[in-house]
Amino acid sequence: MTDGKTHDTAESARPVFAAERRQRILELVRANGAVSLRDLARAVGSSEVTVRRDVRMLEGEGLLDRHHGGATLPGELTREPTYSQKTQLSGTEKAAIADLAASLVEDGDAIAIGAGTTTQAFARRLVRHTELAVVTNSLLVAQALADCPRVEVVMTGGTLRGSIHALVGSPAEQALSGLRVRRAFISGNGLTAERGLSTPNLQVASVDRAMARAAEDVVVLADHTKIGVDTMVQTVPTEEITHLVTDDDAPRDVLDDLASRGVRLHVARG
Amino acid sequence: MTDGKTHDTAESARPVFAAERRQRILELVRANGAVSLRDLARAVGSSEVTVRRDVRMLEGEGLLDRHHGGATLPGELTREPTYSQKTQLSGTEKAAIADLAASLVEDGDAIAIGAGTTTQAFARRLVRHTELAVVTNSLLVAQALADCPRVEVVMTGGTLRGSIHALVGSPAEQALSGLRVRRAFISGNGLTAERGLSTPNLQVASVDRAMARAAEDVVVLADHTKIGVDTMVQTVPTEEITHLVTDDDAPRDVLDDLASRGVRLHVARG
DNA sequence: CGCTAATTGATCGGTTTAGATCGAACGTGA
DNA sequence: TCACGTTCGATCTAAACCGATCAATTAGCG
Known part of the structure; x- marks a missing residue:
């Protein structure tokens, strides 16, 4: 909430806003299904650390799933844990x-x-x-x-x-x-x-x-x-x-x- | 290692995450009924050791059954003594x-x-x-x-x-x-x-x-x-x-x- | 003009992951 | 039944990744 842009109009200056970067990350993941963190960082022109932060935030909003090494679409690799519980219960x-x-x-x-x-x-x-x-x-x-x-x-x-x-x-x-x-x-x-x-x-x-x-x-x-x-x-x-x-x-x-x-x-x- | 990517378009080698690899293993086993570990490793492009680990993990969740030399669907629906006949003969x-x-x-x-x-x-x-x-x-x-x-x-x-x-x-x-x-x-x-x-x-x-x-x-x-x-x-x-x-x-x-x-x-x- | 706050980037240590190797166990065939 | 080859499990090594802390640049504001 506090980390948002100071001005909503966003017309005055042209910094690479965090929101814009996150949007691009989201698009990239949506387009490729799964993108590694390194590629993500190169694509948006930021460091891996920053992208990592963004991805973590996006995961918090449920917009993508974080994995070791990158991010994927949410629910794409959902495993069903309740499959064989019957037999081994x-x-x-x-x-x-x-x-x-x-x-x-x-x-x-x-x-x-x-x-x-x-x-x-x-x-x-x-x-x-x-x-x-x-x-x-x-x-x-x-x-x-x-x-x-x-x-x-x-x-x-x-x-x-x-x-x-x-x-x-x-x-x-x-x-x-x-x-x-x-x-x-x-x-x-x-x-x-x-x-x-x-x-x-x-x-x-x-x-x-x-x-x-x-x-x-x-x-x-x-x-x-x-x-x-x-x-x-x-x-x-x-x-x-x-x-x-x-x-x-x-x-x-x-x-x-x-x-x-x-x-x-x-x-x-x- | 850090290969000079000529273009920073997010079109690089698609990463294969662990979860994705396990999903593919599961699909392969489901499609073929019984798959040998070697074929599995070749199919997902990883070493046999890694696939063995994955299969063990999937077995722990009850999603497939592990046998000597490969994996089958759970519930031993295909209980046959000659495992080799099915996979390699x-x-x-x-x-x-x-x-x-x-x-x-x-x-x-x-x-x-x-x-x-x-x-x-x-x-x-x-x-x-x-x-x-x-x-x-x-x-x-x-x-x-x-x-x-x-x-x-x-x-x-x-x-x-x-x-x-x-x-x-x-x-x-x-x-x-x-x-x-x-x-x-x-x-x-x-x-x-x-x-x-x-x-x-x-x-x-x-x-x-x-x-x-x-x-x-x-x-x-x-x-x-x-x-x-x-x-x-x-x-x-x-x-x-x-x-x-x-x-x-x-x-x-x-x-x-x-x-x-x-x-x-x-x-x-x- | 100087201070504060915020965001980004860098480094370090810990953790996870993948691959290799070796002894042991299993299955196969004589 | 025994011997042999294959496969499994365990341990180790290397590498990648993650999290956290810290430094640096920049914007905002009195």
Whole structure:
């Protein structure tokens, strides 16, 4: 504020105003995308120190991004930090849940496996089983069992939902409607005693419902971050859930409530 | 060092910042699925040590997976023991074929893609297309296009054949019988002028046939090791093949024979 | 005319980055 | 299983860059 020009008219003298220099810096960065500090200094005819100051100021206003060695347009190289957090967030807990859930599967079973990273971890534990028949709409689950010759994997058809790597839509639901399995292993984004299992997506919910209908037992795989959480669409009501596999960080009150409604609990030690 | 720049116009060598380099590494891995460290270093113009550091950092953020000799997409979607096969065996030829085949696809097309490593490479080139509708029975193809929001991927159902990571059986064939696409991109294990495309497996052949029937044009993707080779089951007769994309090591006489039977040739420069 | 304030330029020390080297670990093939 | 080549990790070196302090020039003002 104080470092501005003394006169707004700027007609009296002809010094190289700081604002003008900064404008040129901005233009250069915009034109080239990325300019080194040295080139910038040469282009505007000032020292690197001055340009460094200017760039720092411009960064403060959010007009460009400062990097080691130069400046770039803002947001050009934005990294997405929230990409794989899901898989590594609670990896050990997921593994413990998956191990425990695998004990609910017997050789010769016919089971269905839904989409999700937890079910993917679960599927990896099934490679030791023999004569297994698995129905799934998850590419990740299918991939995990692909190299296992003693497990027959059947995929539903459908439209690929890239964010969760699973198939949805009426083809998937129809494929499930014609099948019957002993147990369905389903994950979700939230589980409460009142509303049961839920997920934020309509299409995913439909497929999960169809999968639950095709099974005698419904086993829910949910780590503690999902217990007591409710999301938009209900997929399986509590009454239809026969088993819940979770970890020991889950809130006790919700677990007790679920147990009182007939859900058999399996708590893995994290 | 301080080279006398004849003109102080900001037209100098564009700097490559660390963040930008990492972004390019990420793009390269995303585009090719698996890239060796040496290729990565050559592509970004840095030493292998530097690239190794970058890859390690990116792995720390979960943006890619590090393997011995290179990097792959995270989630080990491409868990294969023979890492070398994909990157160096006939990687360049496959890539050239895939590039050329991708030029046969236009925005807004509806296409079908069969199973195979060549078609997988082909699918990776389609991420830039928009408004694409893709039908496939290959998990690898679906996986390659999963993160592309502008491509709608529909999978046939069916039984998973682990060795080729594709779906076979009557559900797959039935799903294809109800569809109609402009072009089908099919690979195989052998292609001769007399018998056309062939594969050693009966179930795979049935699905490939169904895929060819669902398409107006049939495009065969086959590298030179498959040209002139005949395997057990015929999938598509020569008369139904409209395009062949191969590399320039393919035997000329077979190519001429195919061309005389109405197959349009596209020979990629290895 | 002299003083004050402000902006620019220069120098120094610390930090970050890129490249090179060497022992160790891994994968491959016999 | 063993041997060999390749790759990885760690340490080090060199160089570039950044931040801060200080000197110098210039404009403004009493």
